[in-house]
Amino acid sequence: MTAKRSLLSGFGGYLPERIVTNDELATWLETSDEWIRARTGIAQRHMAGEGDTAVSMAAHAARQALDYAGATPDDVDAVIVATSTPDQAFPSTAVRVQAELGMTGGFGFDLAAACSGFIYALSMADSLIRSGQARSALVIGSEVYSRILDKTDRGTYVLFGDGAGAVFVTSTDDTAGDAGILSTHLHSDGRYGDLLFVDGATGLHDKPAHLRMNGREVFRHAVGKLSSSVDEALAANGLTHSDVNWLVPHQANLRIIDGVARKLALPPERVVVTVDRHANTSAASIPLALNEAVRDGRINKGDLVLMEALGGGLTWGSALARL
Incomplete structure (x- = not known):
């Protein structure tokens, strides 16, 4: 079997339109902009609107990644979504993204490793490509943490935001190169x-x-x-x-x-x-x-x-x- 290497060929992202500043949080939560910045470095975060879901955000980021790579959904063999906040227990976010992209082939699955999820998902994609089970993969992190936060807990509520990011990973036989x-x-x-x-x-x-x-x-x-x-x-x-x-x-x-x-x-x-x-x-x-x-x-x-x-x-x- 010819050795394969995985290339990062496309990049995409999505952030919800709504921006919530520290000052806005301070109007109803016992906190302040100074307190949050000093402990975390955070000044603001994006929070999902009514139309934002783990699937919709992931699909948006995926389209950007494919566009960057000059690829189409037909070029995708695998969709791997890292998320701790799926819209449903099943079907997986990944297969819903397949449907959003119009894919009728390939396969998809979700992976739950919390904040390490993207690294885990990237490792899975790399393994699939190196083994020859896939020629390409969309690796996506998509999270709607605002929907699992306790609004009375300033120790966690101020820390998190919503969004999705994606990379399109493709295979190459050029293992002599260092990319x-x-x-x-x-x-x-x-x-x-x-x-x-x-x-x-x-x-x-x-x-x-x-x-x-x-x-x-x-x-x-x-x-x-x-x-x-x-x-x-x-x-x-x-x-x-x-x-x-x-x-x-x-x-x-x-x-x-x-x-x-x-x-x-x-x-x-x-x-x-x-x-x-x-x-x-x-x-x-x-x-x-x-x-x-x-x-x-x-x-x-x-x-x-x-x-x-x-x-x-x-x-x-x-x-x-x-x-």
Whole structure:
């Protein structure tokens, strides 16, 4: 079998029209713009309107990614959607996106790894392509966290936003070149499942199904686990911190992002930050940040891009790719 490599060929994103500032939250929640910025770096977030769903946002981002790549839905073999906030328990968000795109072939499935979902989904797409089971895949993160937040809990409500991001991943036989996904690295540790979770689901009707988080403990784990995952990716490819052109981290908290960047000795100008405007969009945050940085010209062909995320589970991981 001819060896394959996965290329990041298209990028897309969608953010709901409604923007909610910290000052607006402060009109009904016991908080302030100063309090939120100091602890998180967040100034505003996008929140879904009545017409926004995990499916509609994912489909919008997917169309942009295909358009960027000069591709059509007929060119897609697989749709993988990372989401913790699907519109339905089933059918999956992915097959609904297939229908929205007009696809009648290929396959699709959802993946739940909370804020690490995009890294997990990208790893699955890479494995499918390398094994020859798919020639291409839409990898999408789509989240509507505003619908699982407790409006009385300022410790969580101020942190999250809604949106979707997508990449179109294609195969190449040119393994002599250095473009494409170099490696992905996934981890989880269920002992820490109660640090960040949703207290309810389809099978637990007596629970409110709100997001709950021990922010202090999540922060304590985040910097160390993310830094080690990043080092793991570099070591696997015989690279060093100085080889990295861009760090595109999960956008959870500016203090976590800064902490990881300092451990890697990466200057701020080499870190893509959107948390100030998007807040934490969970599985959508990395592809949204990628889409922005590619389209505004910061990330260019040939750049080495390092991605990392940590989420409920705890789950965490990294991916290294050259565009």
